[in-house]
Amino acid sequence: MDSNDRGKEGRQEPEGELGCCGCVLMGVSIFILIIFFPFSLICSLKIVQEYERAVIFRLGRVLSGGAKGPGLFFLMPCVDTFRCVDMRTFSYDIPPQEILSRDSVTVSVDAVIYARIFDAVISICNVENVHSSTRLLAATTLRNVLGTKQLSEILTDREIIAQQMQTILDHATDPWGVKVERVEVKDVRLPVQMQRAMAAEAEATRDARAKVILADGEMKASRSLKEAADIMSQSPCAMQIRYLQTLNSIAAEKNSTIIFPLPIDLLSGLMKK
Numbered sequence: 379m380d381s382n383d384r385g386k387e388g389r390q391e392p393e394g395e396l397g398c399c400g401c402v403l404m405g406v407s408i409f410i411l412i413i414f415f416p417f418s419l420i421c422s423l424k425i426v427q428e429y430e431r432a433v434i435f436r437l438g439r440v441l442s443g444g445a446k447g448p449g450l451f452f453l454m455p456c457v458d459t460f461r462c463v464d465m466r467t468f469s470y471d472i473p474p475q476e477i478l479s480r481d482s483v484t485v486s487v488d489a490v491i492y493a494r495i496f497d498a499v500i501s502i503c504n505v506e507n508v509h510s511s512t513r514l515l516a517a518t519t520l521r522n523v524l525g526t527k528q529l530s531e532i533l534t535d536r537e538i539i540a541q542q543m544q545t546i547l548d549h550a551t552d553p554w555g556v557k558v559e560r561v562e563v564k565d566v567r568l569p570v571q572m573q574r575a576m577a578a579e580a581e582a583t584r585d586a587r588a589k590v591i592l593a594d595g596e597m598k599a600s601r602s603l604k605e606a607a608d609i610m611s612q613s614p615c616a617m618q619i620r621y622l623q624t625l626n627s628i629a630a631e632k633n634s635t636i637i638f639p640l641p642i643d644l645l646s647g648l649m650k651k
Contacts, residue, residue, distance in 0.1 A: 431498040445498040463498035486567040492560040500555030
């Protein structure tokens with residue numbers, strides 16, 4: 379059942395009889411309308427904008443047919459009053475709420491909600507101030523929902539929290555004729571000590587990851603060096619060619635002093651002689 383159907387059900391209430399006094403007042407109203415015509419006609423015609431609806435009360439009772447508008451409508455003098463309702467989407471900025479999460483961390487969270495009135499009659503008859511009531515209910519719902527979440531969930535699952543709040547608010551404000559269209563969690567502010575602790579934790583995690591990556595690289599490099607040494611040990615000429623390549627690299631930098639490594643195998647052969 380959608381909002382329009384619920385609104386129609388809310389308007390299907392018996393108008394009730396005016397009674398003897400009501401009939402007398404209606405007669406007086408018609409008499410005044412005829413006597414002061416056309417001035418009474420000018421005062422009785424009202425106009426509401428495209429985004430507005432007028433709820434008409436006749437002797438304190440809601441006039442059958444629901445809200446009037448947009449456009450021109452007629453009021454009976456002395457017996458009819460009306461209240462105009464804005465049907466556009468309105469937004470509420472929920473002030474920052476100090477919330478204790480499930481893991482005993484105090485955070486300050488603020489949010490914003492977007493809602494609209496889908497039934498003007500219900501919003502006037504069922505609640506005294508629909509805007510104030512919706513704002514207070516949104517603040518309470520924000521505290522209740524976030525109080526069941528851990529800090530990590532509050533920081534990462536904002537969309538899920540917003541959808542949960544929208545469902546709760548929409549169900550609660552339905553008897554008020556209000557449709558909650560969207561809820562957004564704006565900001566989550568942590569205490570300074572908690573921010574420092576989380577920064578230190580993140581830094582330690584990054585350092586540990588860097589050390590693991592460096593050790594992994596050294597292990598792979600040593601394995602590659604071992605394989606290269608095994609291949610070069612199979613050919614004595616390969617070692618000499620490697621020495622010459624190293625000497626060529628050092629000489630390319632125009633150094634005045636060149637240190638050339640001497641193989642231990644040659645020295646061992648001379649010492650034996």
